[in-house]
Amino acid sequence: MFPKFVPSIPNVVPDVLGLNKGRKIKGTVVLIKKNLIDFSDVVGSVVGVTTSVVDQFTEVIAKGITLQLVSSTNADPANELKGKVGKPASLESWFGSIPNLTGAETGFTVRFDYEEDIGVPGAFLIKNNHLTEFFLVRLTLHDVPNHGDIHFVCNSWVYPASSYKSARIFFANKTYLPCETPQALLKYREEELVNLRGDGTGERQKWDRIYDYDVYNDLGNPDILTSLARPVIGGSSTYPYPRRGRTGRPRTKSDPESESRLFPVVKDFDIYVPRDERFGHLKTADFLTYMLKSVDQNLRPALEYAFTFLSNEFKDFEDVRELYEGGFKLPHDVLKSISDQIPTPMLKEIFRTDGEQSLRFPTPRIIQENKSAWMTDEEFAREMLAGVNPGLICCLKEFPPKSKLDPNVYGDQTSTITKQHLEINLDGCTVDEAIRNNRLFILDHHDAFMPYLRRINETSYKAYASRTILFLKEDGTLKPVAIELSLPHPDGDKCGAESTVILPAEQGVEGTIWLLAKAYVSVNDSGYHQLISHWLNTHAVIEPFIIATNRHLSVLHPIHKLLHPHYRDTMNINALARQALINASGIIELTFLPGKYAIEMSSLVYKNWAFHEQALPVDLIKRGMAVEDPSCPHGLRLVIEDYPFAVDGLEIWNAIKTWVHDYVSFYYKTDEVVQQDTELQCWWKEIVEVGHGDKKDEPWWFKMQTRDELVEACTIIIWTASALHASVNFGQYPYGGYIVNRPTLSRRLIPKQGTPEYDEMVKSPHTAFLRTITPKLQTLIDLSVIEILSRHASDELYLGQREDPNWTSDAKPLELFKKFGKKLEEIEKKLIQRNHDEKLRNRTGPINMPYTLLYPKSEKGLTAKGIPNSISI
Incomplete structure (x- = not known):
């Protein structure tokens, strides 16, 4: 038990002589x-x-x-x-x-x-x-x-x-555990938390500061069109999901389970989040809202109108590059309609029109040094280690690869790739030898897409579920050795998949088919990245922690002070996403392959989400990309030594964990203090049972009984909100701004011999390629959005920075935080040195673009580096 707390009164001496009278x-x-x-x-x-x-x-x-x-x-x-x-x-x-x-x-x-x-x-x-x-x-x-x-x-x-x-x-700015709070402040502390929790009723008003939970029932708009109805995501075993912030808006007339949406003409993007979570602390933050609003409400309809008259196809790769070099020529009436709706300074900032009816984008970094290196197999593979989605590749442990889909529903989904397919490209190794020596890897998008492919392929989109096998060469780089493209079996789901294995080729029609196969993989990867690696695994999973922290941890609490900087603006950007990005007929549905099934698909993947596996070392071990080894830095030996995301990420992870460990140890001297902390225990209980309530019965949740558990949990939260998000967000435009490198859509399958499409593929491979992937309209909208989302604001706060130097009155945590900042500076210098090491070929690759996404600091703008404290964009 704790000793009875006696509040200290620093140097308060009764004014018996009246010396302070009138002071x-x-x-x-x-x-x-x-x-x-x-x-x-x-x-x-x-x-x-x-x-x-x-x-x-x-x-x-x-x-x-x-x-x-x-x-x-x-x-x-x-x-x-x-x-x-x-x-x-x-x-x-x-x-x-x-x-x-x-x-x-x-x-x-x-x-x-x-x-x-x-x-x-x-x-x-x-x-x-x-x-x-x-x-x-x-x-x-x-x-x-x-x-x-x-x-x-x-x-x-x-x-x-x-x-x-x-x-x-x-x-x-004093810090107190609940049991240490001076009696005079205790009731105020408790009442403030009650106010922040609210009573769970009523529609929230813009001045409210109430934090509460709801399911994702506000993405559809069934009162407008039945085709805009969407299922409720969260709150069921069918569609489990993290909770979002409650707004309390009325239900729709068509579906009593769904919440009504804002009418853009009336309320624009003024969707409720607790007032202190909203943009507006500086003008640069508010600017983001207006940029996204302008794309959604002004640019998108204008472009859709324009393409009723214009061709929606790129003629060749030069036509794609013209978006950056000369601009996309807009009809005069379209440009005027946009100009009438958007203030001129903003128009120039977002769309860079040049007065000649052009919509021009900055040149993505992937083609700044070399315009064609993106097409190489080496760059295709390197981006799985150092691109915008580097956390999915796995070391292959069994052959052939198997599916985890329910065989009672989907039949036998085991891969049809054989050893004979692979061994012609394994530099003399057998498959068994390569697996034993950790030299075979897989990028597996099969299980995520297969349940939705039949429905997707009934639309104007046409796609495969893909598996890509890669081989680790002696020089430390990867080469793709086979791509399996699978479709639902024509006789029904229970009959399994119908698969084709494509092998590497450089010339002729086989070379074109290989290029198309890589494009289908990239389409899968783009959709998976945006919906799961980015949206689900950072934005969505963090929101319940923000809500629970404000409901149960007082601003006086040390863990609130630790975590609060890592929540800045996240609820606001998530609310904007529900309004314009992930909603029915929103930008994600329009421009990415899963279309109307986008959030459903992320819900399917969330079924396998586990909080403790979000720790980078645990994730690397789970994917077979590392093994525990006390003799190696950070206690892990990477199976690919030159794995930039993992190498740099472990530096950042361990810096965060050291800072969190030292901070937590200052306030929690024993495990018993963790157990007796009433606010902390309520906080964790609500995260597990409500915020991530669809997974509350999972055995892997921390019990929050020890300091080690508290340190690990806080480290995961900070890592996810800062470095993990930075690694999957700020490379979107540098890599994906050149749409042929990371196409977001596929519109037809590989042509069969004897068809006009096959003849076109033989005669004009690039034309066939461009008619397969994302067309102009979706490209222009996609680029407009990912450019906005890849930029740093001028008021950004980066890892190791705080908004106010007096965030706590305790000298030791201030000293520890300063030490954390210096460690991050040392890490950045180390990362810069690595990028100059010519032996580390995966750090720059054929495109000569160094891996900078985990540099801690950045300047304003489109920099492809910098780790903000929070998911602020």
Whole structure:
């Protein structure tokens, strides 16, 4: 059991001589006024200006913003033992400001009466009597008698007082476990968590700060068209899924299980997330919302209209490269319709029109050095180790490869690849020798796609489920040695698959078929990457942790302070995705192979998701890409030494884990402290039973009884939200911006001899290739989106950085965090050196593009490097 806690009162001496009578405690409040932060105001709205004038009038006739200090040392028996509350104090001179603050920040002075019975302030209450909200950055109390300065890190929107049932409270930057919380602050701490949890009823309003869960029942729009109906994802064994944030919108008329969607004309992208999770802390963040909105509501319909008159086919590879070199020529009326809808500065920023009706994109890095190296087998294989989806390749352990699909439903789905197929390309090895020596690898998209192929192929899309076998050469590079393309059996699913094995070839029609086979693999990989490696395994799985953290871990809690930076903007970008990207007839359904079955397919894969396997070392071992070896760095020996994602990733993983271990050890001296932490236990219980409730009965969940479990869990969360997301996100445009390298759609199968399509393939291989993959319309929309999503904002915070240097008052964690930042700087220097090592051929490859996706830092823009703290885009 814990010893009874006696709060320490640092140097508080009774003012028996009255020396502090009439003394004031000076404070500095830093905030950002709404009219200086709201992007929509900047681009033309006068609402912010009007309300600002009213707010100034309010300051003249009333105390517009008042603050009251709350004691951390003296409880009030008459008020449930809450800390005593001081007299209200108002901001001085709303019309003026303190100079030398950055950007839109404005500083104000506030002077509190010194009240002896307040003792040491541990929180403050704030009341906003203005008509509009403001963003409260921080409060600093200067020279508190017998204590010194006290910092309050706020970073929160404060709405007019009428929006709240009680005044908003902010706590000082002290850190307390629940059992260590001073009595005077304990009730405030508990009440704030109750407020954040809400009561689970009603439609949420934009000023709400309530965190709650819901299933993915808002992707379809059955009231508009029956074809836009989508099943509820999450909450069932059929479609299990992580939970998303609850909005409480009304149900649709057509389907009482589905939630109604926003009407774009009325509410645009103003989908509810708790107010402090929304973009808008700086104008650059808000800009993302308007860019995605512009693509979805302006560019997409304009292009769809244009292609009713224009050819939707690329003529040749030069025609594709013209998107970057000269631009796609838009009809004048189409360009004008876009220009009328989008402000000119934004139009230039997003679409770079040149005044000659062109839509032009930046040249993807994959063709900056060499325009044709992407076609080589070496580059095709290298991107499985160092591309945008490097976490799927596995070491082949059994032959032939087998399926995990239920044979009672899908029959025998065992691979038809034989040893004879492979051994002609294994440099003298047998299959058995290659497997024994860890030299055969597989990129397996068979099981993910096969259950949906029959339905997909009934649409205008035509595709295969693929398996790709690769061989590790003596020089450390991989070469593909066979690709199996499978279709559902024509006699029914229970009859298994109908498969074709394609072998490498460079010349003639066989060379064209091999190039097409690699394209079908890339189409599979593009869809799997976007829906699972990217969306499901980072964006979707993290959201329940964000919700549970805010519901159960107080801002005073050490684990809240540890994890909070890694949640920034994630709920907002996920909400935007549900509104325009993963929704019915959204951009993902339009431009990627699974189409209307996209989220269903990711739900199927989530059935095999396990939290502990998201740890990079565990994942590498599971995929056979590493074995435990205490003599090797990080305790793992990679089976492919030059595996850039794994090599760099292990450096980052271990830096994160060391930081988390040292931080957790500072606050949790024993395992018993973990077990007795009431907030922590409620947090973990809700993650398991609600946030990821469809998998609550899985035996692999941590029991959260030891410090080691807590360290591993927090490391996985931070890794997933930072480095893992960076590795699968910021390479999207550098690799996929050249659509022929990573096509997202296939529209016809390999032509059969005797058909006009086969004759075309023989006479004009590139034409046949381009008529098979993503056409112009979907390419232009896809490129517009992935370029936006591959960019860093100017206000990005990277791993090892914090928004406020005073995020905690504890000196040791600040020292440890500084050590973490220095370690990341050392790692980046090491990664740069590796990329200059010519022996490591997988780091740059034939395209001469170094692997930089796990460099910790980046500049603004399209850089293909940098690890933001959070999934902020």
